[in-house]
Amino acid sequence: MEYVYAALLLHSAGKKVTEEGIADVIKAAGLEVDVVRAKALVSALEGVNIEEAISKAAFAAPAPTAAPA
């Protein structure tokens, strides 16, 4: 998940999620950068509304409340 965390970090920092951005963050975390994974992630994010995807999580997670009882 490191790359995904990196992407979200950039996003929540108000930065564009780019290969270089991810690479910088990954390196700063003391990891070696796997360019291919960064590329794949950026490519997968193309056209994706991150804010929306995130809010779905927030929205989705609490749902089960109904069930437990």
Added chain:
Amino acid sequence: MEYVYAALLLHSAGKKVTEEGIADVIKAAGLEVDVVRAKALVSALEGVNIEEAISKAAFAAPAPTAAPA
């Protein structure tokens, strides 16, 4: 959220979550480091089993997450 993502990134990179680690990652994301936040984060994580805390669904009170931004 940046700080939490930074912590998650460090943790999933197999690193200890330290003030310096967080500061490095935050800086790499192009942000200025807020020492208080970094410190507060590290202090809050003291003694916390991150793996567990991550996977345990948090108290899902309001849906506000959607809002923050």
Added chain:
Amino acid sequence: MEYVYAALLLHSAGKKVTEEGIADVIKAAGLEVDVVRAKALVSALEGVNIEEAISKAAFAAPAPTAAPA
């Protein structure tokens, strides 16, 4: 509410919830202490598993851990 918060604070600080404890905290918050209420609360909480009472709330409201892995 103040008294219950005081009790929660003491509990989460790892202290026993006593009349004096509550009184101290209430005073520190700049309020006058209502001895009767402090007494009543302490007595009402006798034999109560605070952790459980608290986590019930957490459990009922939110998303049961069940989900993620």
Added chain:
Amino acid sequence: MEYVYAALLLHSAGKKVTEEGIADVIKAAGLEVDVVRAKALVSALEGVNIEEAISKAAFAAPAPTAAPA
């Protein structure tokens, strides 16, 4: 949660939530004060309408009453 309890205690006592206020309450509960946390809390509360945040919870987490029984 000690710091959050302290903040809510102050708030419900009709006081402003300040670093000193928090420090006093925390101390009264027999804990050592972590200045960073107090700072972080005050900073996090900046611009937050506590009453609103709480009432959202009440709305979202109505389960507790129902559940315990």
Added chain:
Amino acid sequence: MEYVYAALLLHSAGKKVTEEGIADVIKAAGLEVDVVRAKALVSALEGVNIEEAISKAAFAAPAPTAAPA
């Protein structure tokens, strides 16, 4: 998901999941191979116990959690 299916096919065929293996299967399915995706997948699977990752219910955002086995 083509690449993931390819990986699963290889895995369940008792083969190691390699870039070449994936490329071959993808080609056989009549698709052009995207090296980045193949590489990224292999890299993501490094150190992953596929058998385990297959059967562990992935992040269950929504309610259905109850269901999966």
Added chain:
Amino acid sequence: MEYVYAALLLHSAGKKVTEEGIADVIKAAGLEVDVVRAKALVSALEGVNIEEAISKAAFAAPAPTAAPA
């Protein structure tokens, strides 16, 4: 499950699921083709709406429904 993976690969590649298609993919995965299984699968899928079966899985398992684009 190899044959099912092969079929899903073809399907998600936008190809028709045919005996030859499956045979090609299976071969590419380094397996010998069992014509009877390939035939049986194709024939079984004739009456099955793969897309529906997939979305059912998506629903039953985790969240993905939301996600996929």
Added chain:
Amino acid sequence: MAAETKHHSTHIPQWKKDEIEDIKKLISAHSAVGIVGVHGIPSSQLQLMRKNLRGMADVKVCRNNLIYRALETSSDDVKQMNKYVEDQTALLFSNEDPFKLYRILEKGRASAPIKAGGIAPRDIVVQKGPTSFPPGPIVGELQSSGIPAGIEGGKVVIRETRTVAKKGDVVNAKLASILARLEIQPVELGLDLRAVYEKGIIYESEILAIDETKYIGDITQAVQRAFNLSINAAYPSKATIGTLLAKAASESRNLAINAEIIMPDFIGELLAKANTQMLSLAQVASQKDANAISNKL
């Protein structure tokens, strides 16, 4: 037919030779050859079934010994179909896929009334409820076959659901007639495809009888596995990126709230959590002593 079975011998009459040749021609002219059981199918029904199959398959009914001989003199692969020739058999020739053939034949099954003296192929149950019969001697006939009947609102009704014959029972003439009048057709008629030969492979009926639900289950499972793998391995693709983002966001939220990390993003939730805890503790306390809690709550 019975008269002729006697003198099959060394000398084979020309018409038989022709028939064998005919079968062999049909075999080589089709991609698929099936052996079909036609036991108990009245010839009128069989005619109808053949008609319904026209364009998809030819059904040729002939004597087993001729079928046997025709297969015997065919290729080694086809020869093996001999072992399915038994009882009342027909040959089926088609260019369709064996699985499809099987499905078509299954669909073509029809139900039929049971004859007097017939053996119940399954439990025969008469359901309770109204019938279309006006009152009359039918009531007595039903009752004498063990079916509790009476008259209600000017109609004959069956008062109770009854199993009138167990699977394997012989159905007597009286019951058979009653069942026919009740339009209960316990007999299933159909071409029973025992095996199909196609391109060097013999498909037996157990293979041909596809359980579609099992395949659907397999697909579901495969999809789930693919999804689990890609999320658990954090492999980003168009199909999974949304979930990965949601997962990361939810993890960060979980961590923040569970570890009580004081951050502006989550302070609202922490406040809410504390408040909820306070309320539930207050509730517990007030249940023991209403005065312990201020009535502000």
